[in-house]
Amino acid sequence: DADPSEEPKSGKAKSEYRNYTEGKLLDRVYNTYLLMHTHQTVDFVRKKSAEYGTCSLRKMSAMEALELLDQLVDESDPDVDFPNSYHAYQTAEGIRRAHPDKDWFHLVGLLHDLGKVLALFGEPQWAVVGDTFPVGCKVQRSVVFGDSTFHDNPDTRDPLYSTEYGMYQPHCGLENVLMSWGHDEYMYRVMKFNNFALPKEAFYMVRFHSFYPWHAHGDYLHLCTEEDLRMLPWVRELNKFDLYTKQEELPDVQQLQGYYQSLIDKYCPGQLCW
Ligand SMILES: [Fe+2]
Numbered sequence: 001d002a003d004p005s006e007e008p009k010s011g012k013a014k015s016e017y018r019n020y021t022e023g024k025l026l027d028r029v030y031n032t033y034l035l036m037h038t039h040q041t042v043d044f045v046r047k048k049s050a051e052y053g054t055c056s057l058r059k060m061s062a063m064e065a066l067e068l069l070d071q072l073v074d075e076s077d078p079d080v081d082f083p084n085s086y087h088a089y090q091t092a093e094g095i096r097r098a099h100p101d102k103d104w105f106h107l108v109g110l111l112h113d114l115g116k117v118l119a120l121f122g123e124p125q126w127a128v129v130g131d132t133f134p135v136g137c138k139v140q141r142s143v144v145f146g147d148s149t150f151h152d153n154p155d156t157r158d159p160l161y162s163t164e165y166g167m168y169q170p171h172c173g174l175e176n177v178l179m180s181w182g183h184d185e186y187m188y189r190v191m192k193f194n195n196f197a198l199p200k201e202a203f204y205m206v207r208f209h210s211f212y213p214w215h216a217h218g219d220y221l222h223l224c225t226e227e228d229l230r231m232l233p234w235v236r237e238l239n240k241f242d243l244y245t246k247q248e249e250l251p252d253v254q255q256l257q258g259y260y261q262s263l264i265d266k267y268c269p270g271q272l273c274w
C-alpha cells in the first residue's frame, strides 16, 4: 500500500488517489471529534473557563491576533487549506456586500474565529475548533458523529448529566448553558472582557456560531428562551457567509486592511487582553 504523494494525472489511479486523500481527511476530522466527545465534560469546561476567563495570558491588538491565526490549520474543517486570515476577510467581505449599512456586522465577520488563537496557546484542536454542544445534559441526535464518539465520556454515565435536561432548568436560556470549550466561547469572553462596543447580536453570533446542532438542526430547543429564538436568525445569517465564502477567490488583504483597521479602531481599539 503506497502512500501517493503526488496526484496522478488520469484514469483509475486518479480516482483511487482521490478516495485515499478524502479518506485520510475524514479520518482526521473524525479523530478530532472522537477526542472532543471523549474529553469535553462539565469539569473540563469549568476548568478551561476559569483558566481563560480572566484574559490574562497576553496582550495584543485584534490585527495582531488575526495575523497570528495564519500559523494555524483547522483540523476539523475539511474545506480550508489557505491561511485563516483569508477566511476572516472573506467572511467579512461577504457580509459587507449583503449588509453594506452594518459596519459592526462586517467586523463580526472578521473577528468571529479569532478565538482560534487558543490553539497557539497550546490547546489541542478538539478544545478549540469544531462544532460545539452543551455539556451537562444528554447529547442530542444531530451532534456530529455523536452515535459513536461519546462512549468514553464520563458525563454520559453521570445520573444527572445523562438526562434530557441534565443540570439545567427547562428553557433556562443558552447564556446559562455550559457549552463545550472552544474558540466561540473564548472569543465571546475576550469581547466581554475588553468591552467591545458592539451590539448584543454581535456577542451572541460569535458565542454560538459553531453550535450547529442548534442553529442548523433545530436541536436543544428545550434549553432556549424566546430571546434565543430571536437571535437565531442572526447566527444563521453569519453562518451563510462563514460557509459559502470558503470556495471563493482569495481576497486582496493588503487593499482591505485599511477599512477593517478603521472598524477595529471604532469598536475594539488598541491592545486587548487575551
Ligand atoms: Fe468558527
Ligand SMILES: [Fe+2]
Pocket: 087, 091, 112, 113, 242
Ligand atoms: Fe469561520
